[in-house]
Amino acid sequence: MSYFLTGEHRPYDEGVFGRVKVKNPVGDGGWGAWQVAARYDTIDLSEGGCAECGTQDTWLLGVNWHLNDYTRLMLNVAQSEIDGGINNGADITGVAMRAQVDW
Numbered sequence: 001m002s003y004f005l006t007g008e009h010r011p012y013d014e015g016v017f018g019r020v021k022v023k024n025p026v027g028d029g030g031w032g033a034w035q036v037a038a039r040y041d042t043i044d045l046s047e048g049g050c051a052e053c054g055t056q057d058t059w060l061l062g063v064n065w066h067l068n069d070y071t072r073l074m075l076n077v078a079q080s081e082i083d084g085g086i087n088n089g090a091d092i093t094g095v096a097m098r099a100q101v102d103w
Contacts, residue, residue, distance in 0.1 A: 002037035008066070019102070025068040033066035037076075045085060054084020074098045 002010075004020075011018035024030025039060040045053035062076040080092040 001039070002035055002064075005034040005036065006031065008033040008035075019069055020066050020072075022066050022068050027068055032068065035064040035066065037062040037064065045082070050085070052085050054082055054088060056080055056082050070102050072100050072102075074100065 004010075006023065008020055008023055010020050020033060022030075022033045024032065026032045037060075039062075040058070041060075042055060042057045044055055058078055058080040060076055060078040062074060064072055064074045066072040074097065076094075076096045078092075078094040078096070080094075082088065082090040082092070
């Protein structure tokens with residue numbers, strides 16, 4: 001799930017996401033486009049052949065800054081919890097940053 005705080009949207013047509021069109025690009029004196037995102041996923045770790053590996057649940061929160069139609073910076077924070085198996089009760093926190101240029 002994601003939401004643009006600055007009013008932009010990500011076009012979707014026939015199963016393909018299109019390019020975000022930034023209303024006020026940074027190079028033109030604007031603030032760019034700001035997007036917040038959240039995701040939840042779960043995985044059964046025993047499906048790879050490990051009978052007692054348990055499950056992993058992950059929450060991810062992110063913020064994306066689209067400087068213009070072709071450049072964005074992304075920051076994600078993920079929190080995972082493992083239930084069962086040899087890593088039972090493990091909490092894993094990850095932080096990821098990425099810069100992307102698309103043409």
